[in-house]
Amino acid sequence: MAKKKTLSEKGIILSFLLPSFIGFCIFILLPMIMAFVLSFTNYSGGPSYKMIGLKNYIVAFSNSSFIQSLGLTFKYMLITVILQIVLGLLFAILLSKEFSGCSAFRSIYYIPNILSSVAVGLSFMFIFEPSSGLMNQLFMSIGLEPSKWLAGSKDALNVIITVSVWQNFGYYMVLFIGGLQNIPRTLYEASEMDGANFFQKFIHVTIPGLSPILFYGITIAVIRGFQAFDYIYVMTGGQQGGGPAGSTNLIAFDIYINSFTFFRFGYASAESVILMIIILFVTYIQNKGQKRWVSYDIV
Amino acid sequence: MEKRKLLMVATLAMALTSPLFAQGANESKGSSKVAGPVTINYYTWNDASHQAMVDEFNKTHTDVQVDGHILAAADYETKITTLLSGRADIDAFMEKRPTDIFNQYDNGYLEPLNSYIEKSGGSQAVDNYKSTVSIDKDIVALPWRGGAYFTYYNKSVFEKAGIPTPDTYVKNGTWTWEKFEEVSEAIHKADSSLIGSSIYIWGSNGFFMADQAGDKLIDKDGNVGNLNNVLKQLEMRKRLEDSGSMWKLIDMKVTKTHYSKQFYDGKLGMLIIGEWFPGQMATGEKDGLLNGYTYEDFGITRMPCDVSDYRTSNPSTANSITTYSKKKDAAWEFINWMSGPEGAAIAATYGILPADASDKAVSIISENLPKGNSAQYYLEPKVSQSSNFSMYGTRVEAEFSKLQEDYLLGNLTSKQFMDKFTSVCNEIVKTTY
Helix, strand or coil: CCCCCCHHHHHHHHHHHHHHHHHHHHHHHHHHHHHHHHCCECCCCCCCCCECCCHHHHHHHCCHHHHHHHHHHHHHHHHHHHHHHHHHHHHHHHHHCCCCCHHHHHHHHHHHHHCCHHHHHHHHHHHCCCCCCHHHHHHHHCCCCCCCHHHCCCCHHHHHHHHHHHHHHHHHHHHHHHHHHCCCHHHHHHHHHCCCCHHHHHHHHHHHHHHHHHHHHHHHHHHHHHCCCHHHHHHHCCCCCCCHHHCCCCHHHHHHHHHHCCCCHHHHHHHHHHHHHHHHHHHHHHHHHHHHHCCCCCC | CHHHHHHHHHHHHHHHHHHHHHHHHHHHHHCCCCCCCEEEEEEEECCHHHHHHHHHHHHHCCCEEEEEEEECCCCHHHHHHHHHHCCCCCCEEECCCCCHHHHHHHCCCECCCHHHHHHCCCCHHHHHHHHHCEECCEECCEEEECCCEEEEEEHHHHHHHCCCCHHHHHHCCCCCHHHHHHHHHHHHHHCCCCEEEEECCCHHHHHHHHHHHCCCCECCCCCECCCHHHHHHHHHHHHHHHCCCECCHHHHHHHCCCHHHHHHCCCEEEEEEECCHHHHHHHHHHCCCCCCCCHHHEEEECCCCCCCCCEEECCCEEEEEECCCCCHHHHHHHHHHHHCHHHHHHHHHCCCCECCCCHHHHHHHHHHCCCCCHHHHHHCCCEEECCCCCCCHHHHHHHHHHHHHHHHCCCCCHHHHHHHHHHHHHHHHHCCC
């Protein structure tokens, strides 16, 4: 039976927890509450504001620009999540086995993840430069038509997605390598004795064994996908309003523009609340759905 | 006993968090000190001429000193808004985006300057740019830098193309936008490596024809006005971009190519940009950036204009005083000095057109401008207008930029552009509350 904690022990625990708790309250809880309250006002950065009820929410859902931003955000989130998880898993399987130089390869694929998004964004701006960038030079050298890349309303978001996947899949790869190495070899040996081929082992041993890590990875990737902002700001010009013809106006960027260019903090807060509800809802669905495919007792 | 423990924990928490709040308390105490020379906090962005103004003022004044806070130019508007919202210790600051004064005024941050101006016996700088520093009857900013766009041209490009320079057409009264288009195309046709002209990416640069015609895109009562001149200019831009005679707006934006670099490179015939450009040209020459030509090849003349009495575009750059400043008189002394003859002389040495150019400033500017008739056009009395100066201005400009890009990419017809722009303007009015 656990020993009942004395008052002095409780005091010590509290004294360790309190600084973090105060930080949580000041920097997370309070801003969340403030954003929620502000979303019912026409706050524009000063004392002269009033409560306007649900008007910001009504305006958001009747605004074609906001709906377009939502659509682009879902597109961005879905593509980046799928590519990052699939590539992360593929490279994890390839690099989870011990072979000469495997640590070097793991580091190489992980390094982009520790680079600054600003530096990565700027570097890729040069690579995808529409007139004489590296990518177009490569295209032309093999007889392909050059693309507009960031200067094209149809290509700009795809470039951002490519850069995001390039930088982030290494993170998921490392997560999955850790997960793969924890799956007992005996399970693979047993399945081999039962005559399972590579694909069957992958489906019936690897995926269930990796499912808790996969679930965590997908959840994090979905949340990050919804919050995407940095590449758009750096690569398509924050103050200049993003990619051509609003083609990269994801929801987080739209929130930024409404706050700090138009000073519509009340409206931007409503957009933030909507984004938070969407993320919570998607995460809740994922959490509910995990019971069907995540196995915590395989190991 | 338990209560005592909790009290200890609470005391510890207070001890840990109190430094967070102590800093703010110290700052507010500091702002009320008035002994000795009064020091004001002045915010502006990183521009050599702004720092020079502060330095010169401090050198020549003993009663008031200025503590200049220089912010990065790129995010200045965002930062100044955040600072004002947090009631940061700001006595005076420079306005960067002219339409921001509406939001700042609505929030009670801008001190009306009418009584200060009256006490000083009036201000020529305000008289020159009154419409873009006034909200109703309140004058909320004091102009120091004049606002005017010009045609800057590279004579060596015109020589290579074998065509007359734009001032020729100004002299005979035919420097219209149609002629500008014709000349831009002629330069590119003469040598395909040359680019006829460039108009930079800012949304406000799409409103030149509307500005000159005296249009109001949205008036203060929320009525959407005549947008035809906006379309007319956009159609001209598309024709020029399609023929390769003008720098493509989207390429400039994506590659972050600055207009000064385009001009320094020596392949550009004409650049339509604001009154600050001679200063950048002087810097370019000093730093050896002019490629294949010299400062003597640089010329300035009027902006193309379809209206019979010449008008140009662009509001002034002005300074404001915060309502909550405890040193308003000192702040006024500084910003009034900046707008006056001494400030104008400093501005002139940096190649900047002052809002009220004194004789001394005129002589300094004339010395620094290219030879020929450039000084005549740069310094002539002129009317400068803005069609988008309203509380809706910032959003109109941003939404226009998006539609402009869509149009230039060929995704919209002229009719679709007009329908969408009209609808967007109406939506902006409806959703401004």
